[in-house]
Amino acid sequence: MQKIVIKSNIKNRLRLKSKLFTPQNFITIKESLVDNIISIRLNELCFSIIITYDDRKVDIKTILDKIYSVTPLTSKAKIGKEICSCKRCDIIKPNPQSLKTKIKKFTALSIVAVYVFVKEHILATAFSPVFGLGLTVLSLYMAKPLIDEAINDIKNRNFTLESFMAFSLLLAIFGGEITAAFEVIYILTGSRLFEEYTANLSRAEIKNLIKMDVTKLYVLRGDIEIEIDLEDVRSGDTAVFVGGEKICVDGVIIKGEALINEALINGRSRSTLKKSGDKVFANTTIEQGRIFVKVNAVGSETYIARVISDVEKSLSIKSKSEVMADVLAKKVLKIGSAMTAFTLLLTRSFTNAFSVMIVMSCPCATILAASSAVSSAIAYAARNGILIKGGEYLEKVSSASVFCFDKTGTLTTGKPVVKDYKTLIDEREFLEILVNLEHKNTHPIAKAITKFCNDKGIFANSNSHAKNEVGLGVSSNHNGSTYLLGNHKFMINNGIKVTKKENNAYTNIYLAKDSKLIGSISLTHDIRPYSLEMLKELKNRGVKKIVLLTGDDELVSKEFASGFEFDEIYYDLMPNEKADIVEKLSKHASVVMIGDGVNDTLAMSKADVSISFASGGSKAAVEVSNIAITKSDPRDIIKLYDMSKFTLKIANQNYQIGTSTNIFGSFLAMFGLIGPAGAGLIHLVHTSAILLNSNRIK
Known part of the structure; x- marks a missing residue:
């Protein structure tokens, strides 16, 4: 009997598991949910789907009903364990150890690795039995996470790279090739640590963009205003803000009026007059007036914090290149198994076959080829005030042939x-x-x-x-x-x-x-300074068409456009008309839409890549956009374009490094020119080369 198990449902993120969640069924499921959810992702290896939704617009029952309607279910969903046993279910894996602790452990491990390398490859002397036993225990301890993943794969009747690698490492450890096993495990540990470090660095940079420097505020207690710590504010409290102060909560004005600068939220050049009944948001500033605000959200629950959280999660959403890397890694699994068996039949040498297995079993280079390049680029971008909601959008920027621009707040x-x-x-x-x-x-x-x-x-x-x-x-x-x-x-x-x-x-x-x-x-x-230069540079880089989309009248639009070289100008546009033009253009070319306001959001949703400009754009624009530029500098568009092209170049170079060294190393191992330890050394060389090459992006 087929069932759907609800593995978790936390903060509008639903994780479901069922044997019915196959790539074939997933297409139908995705189409049935597309109008009701924010995003959906299939984890093919463990038959799970991860759905992000807005509980203000849709509930779990509606989502499940739609899935039931398009899948051959005989039994409805049941609640499963809150934490899935499959370690690949989470988009962002929970990890109890701090990154600092992991770095300290890896540093200590590096000392052992240097000693092993010098002892075996430079001095060419044997290890003592005691040291060999210690290295065996250490290798088993380091390999435990990989072995756990392999056990999960076997339980789910899957044979993956993790299974292949774990099997290879266990054979190496118990087959007497302990140093080769240690070197491979050491490299894999360092590779994963590098990825985590890069992602954490990007998240830290992103969080700094909205770091709240307000620690205290005034709230009403009866008829008296008292000062309390921000962390003590609760939903339902009435906070009081005056001119010159930063608003540090989300809420609704219940008394007073004020001019509020909401550039971070809506990118508008003019401050907005807010009165009783209007919503206000954290990280905006009062320029004039005095207001009483009923608090709806504080801290991580505020609108801007949730937007940044979405950007953080996007670091784990795979780009096209990363998906290709996964496909290539699966091919490596098949090729590696075939080459190992072929070597054993051809040479009758277990050592040669085992060496080939070691070379082909480590997916570090293949997986890191794109992910290290994309992660480095996203981290670099975040440090420069460019928030990229996934590697896919970064890659698409430089392949787009049409760039559409809003006028007010974007080019002005x-x-x-x-x-x-x-x-x-x-x-x-x-x-x-x-x-x-x-x-x-x-x-x-x-x-x-x-x-x-x-x-x-x-x-x-x-x-x-x-x-x-x-x-x-x-x-x-x-x-x-x-x-x-x-x-x-x-x-x-x-x-x-x-x-x-x-x-x-x-x-x-x-x-x-x-x-x-x-x-x-x-x-x-x-x-806006550098707007003209930015448009010219896009043309120089091969962008075929630059389009102006504005709601201004013909006279104003043409007067503005006279100083630029737009290929097409559309004026007097309503939001739906902007969207229609973008949709029409996208039928024949890849389109990037850059805007800042609510009236741009529909058009942005129709583009292949949407970029919100002017301090992150309006609330809706940030929600819709794939990339947010926070510094309002047109030069960041060029920086983003160049970063996109360079990231793709680096990823392709990394593929070549990983693939060529794997092929070369396999042939060396096949004919006995290198042993298991040499096979492990090959991983050290090409993984280091890939990491160093990806670091060039910074």
Whole structure:
């Protein structure tokens, strides 16, 4: 009777196991779930599937019902053990030992390895019986994890590389070739440690990007605000935040209003006015105002922390090259078994056959060829503020022939600059009024106006004061007159008629004196530095088509595009229209979509690779994107492209190193030119060469 066993369900990650989960059935299962889940992965070796889902949109029952509907089940799911006995089920394997402890152990092990190498290969002297016994015990201890995996494979009626290697090592240990066995185990241990170190390094760099520097905050206890440690805040508490502070929780505003800079969350150049009922997120900053927030999530449960967690998990999602490595490793298993048997028949020498087995049994080089290159690249990228959610997307960037760009917030900066101004009074007087009204204001537009005036040699009177009205403007009494400076709505609210709107391509701020309009100032977001150079470099690298997709009108779009060399320009686009264009382009070419806002997410979901720009893009953009660029530097696009191409080059070189040395070593072993110890030495040489070659990416 066929059953599905629920092995675990932790934090929206469901692990199921059944003999029905074969590659053939998996395709049908995946198609049935595609609209309901975030991701699904098949572990063919142990008949498991790992599903990531959003419990706000779908529950386990719905997922299971869909699986039942497309598979020939005769019995429904039962709850199994929380921890699967198969060690390959987890995407990220739990490990009780700290990396630091493992490195210390490996360092001690390296001392033994150097001694063994010098003693056998340089001095050519025999080991004492006591040392030989100790080396045997040490080798068995080191081989235990591999032997455990082989036992699991046998239980599941699978014969894998792990089984082949474990069998080879046991034969070596008990067949008297203890040094050869030790060398192979030592290399395998070092290879796995390197992979874990690289992944941990990348995760550490990623976590540093959202490291919370806030340790205390104010919460309401009755009618009193008290300061407590962030770690003591609980869901349901009411936290209080004022201008200049960083919000350190996710929640909903229940009182007050504030201008909030959400660049890390939504990449918007302008701060957002948030009022009662609006959501706020950790790692955003209040520029003006005071709000009371009902806490929904703290620490690892906040939105941005969960996004980073998804990026961390992606380090274990295999790229196309890594999948190819697994396929190649399986071929190595078959070839190795055949060559071992052929050598035994041809030479009648157990030593020669055993040496061939040692050469072909270690998959380090084959598996590390792509994984070490991809891991090095992801770690390097993270240190440079580029978050890559899996090696597959890294590899696809340099193979794409079409790059589509959003305009606002992606190719333009998030920093406003003064474009033009008009005045009905003396120019100097106009600028003096502006700077006196805005010089103490922390809003980005106020800072831009102040800088513009200062650059013209006009500075504020330090005694001047202005009253802020959040999201609207400022007012002040100056030299016996009442001045208002703000947006169109601010003027209307104060009964001031604005007879003619300025160019809608800009942000327009109006100045009124004693209820009469006396001038206006227009601001825009400047072209982001290096944007033009970035587009040219993409062309130089062979990208065939660069496309602009924007919601701006024709006049604004063409004026902006005049300084660039876009192959195609699409304007006045709604989100679904952007998506339609990307989908159409992707039918004939591989497409990369770069955007930053909510209106870009649908288009990003249709691209082969999606990149969120401007401090990670909007909440939705980060969720959809495969790669997030956090430093808002267009040069990172070129860095990413070059890294992609170089990673593929390194992976291919690694395949050549591993394959050629395996073939060469097997022939040497077949004809007795090297023994088991020499076979182990070959692994040391080509694995070291692969690791050093992959390290070039950094």
